[in-house]
Amino acid sequence: MAKKIKLGLFGSTGKMGVAIRQLIKNSSEFNAFLEVCSKPTGDFDLSYINLDEISQQTFKQVDVWIDFSRPEGLLELLPIVQQTKKPLISGTTGFENNQFSKVEACSKKTAIFWASNMSVGLWTLRQAIKTLSTISHFDFALEEIHHTQKKDNPSGTAVTLHKDLEKAVGKKIAPAVGHRLGGVFGIHTITAASQSEMIKLEHNALNRTVFAEGALKAALWIVKQPAGLYSMDDLMTIKRKK
Ligand SMILES: NC(=O)c1ccc[n+]([C@@H]2O[C@H](COP(=O)([O-])OP(=O)(O)OC[C@H]3O[C@@H](n4cnc5c(N)ncnc54)[C@H](OP(=O)(O)O)[C@@H]3O)[C@@H](O)[C@H]2O)c1
Structure with a gap:
């Protein structure tokens, strides 16, 4: 049996966090490894309130991050992703001024998939x-x-x-x-x-599952990708590119 992908979830208490948690319960592909949120949900092996409580050793064990939070939250996660060179899926929206340029800069070091809508x-x-x-x-x-x-x-x-x-x-x-x-x-x-x-x-959109499914599909795909900034165009044209 293939090894499960260890997932780090940022924003697990949120509406999208709930949708992701529902989909990965009993998943054969993902291991709910680490969540960072204000209230532990009980669905993950490890749960932390702040990023600075987490050791480098733990960060290194995450195979892929999924983020549905707020721009200011994502900006805190980016240095971790960059240092550990772990791939990131982010659906966070509402960036102001040059906030998104930090996502672009980080994608020079590791694979980042960002989409304002993952359906x-x-x-x-x-x-x-x-x-x-x-x-x-x-x-x-x-x-x-x-x-x-x-x-x-x-x-x-x-x-x-x-x-x-x-x-x-x-x-x-x-x-x-x-x-x-x-x-x-x-x-x-x-x-x-x-x-x-x-x-x-x-x-x-008739439910939030549609966005969560897109994020998980992207997570399965991005773990094999080199550094770069990826979008729904990349995910939706995989077959055609092969
Ligand atoms: N791309 C897509 O397909 C898609 C689809 C739906 C939504 N979205 C976007 O995804 C984001 C989340 O949406 P949602 O509906 O799940 O929102 P939500 O219900 O308000 O949840 C936000 C989550 O982010 C966490 N959070 C907020 N500020 C944070 C910070 N500074 N640091 C760390 N965590 C923080 C919250 O944690 P606590 O409550 O535990 O503090 C909560 O878990 C929004 O930007 C939304 O527009 C994108």
Whole structure:
């Protein structure tokens, strides 16, 4: 039987942390090795509240980190990842100013996979956006809805879609309008309209498992990758590249 991948989870008490923990319970591929969080969940071999309580020896045993936290949390994890040259999957969003440049710098030393949205469906929607180049003269609007506890607004995904859309149609588009309503997991809508017709492209996440599955798929893949910054494009085109 293949050796299980020892997982370090950053943000295990959070909503995405819960989704990851559910998927790795009884997993034949992952060992819930280490969590760093304010309250131990009882699901991991080792549990720490702060990174500075953890020995280098323990850090070295982690095969891959998954992070769903906050930018300031991720920035604390990066030096550990860099020193120990362990791969990292991060879905954290809401970066300000040049915070993300620290992720880019760290990826020169170790493999980092970052995506604002780890769902297969959302990636497919991003491919569909490229086809809007044929109607670049239309008017466009972006909208997103998330649960009321979501911190960043517009969402990281909406920021990504906005960049994709501007690139596809070759003109400036107003930033996404974000709504914070109830328990919505995430709805992203692109509307394109002319005087005669209207198109809507929409992705609706029906649960958080979809993001957690993407993160675990990326974790299985990244353990074999050299240093570099990887994205959903890399993960979704693996077969085609082979
Ligand atoms: N890429 C994707 O597919 C995707 C999907 C969903 C969400 N997200 C993003 O993932 C992140 C987490 O989302 P969520 O819904 O799980 O949020 P959440 O429920 O608020 O959970 C946040 C988690 O991060 C921890 N945390 C917060 N600040 C921290 C810090 N400074 N240092 C260390 N840990 C810290 C919290 O720990 P304690 O509560 O224990 O302090 C908690 O476990 C957000 O940025 C969200 O936008 C990405």
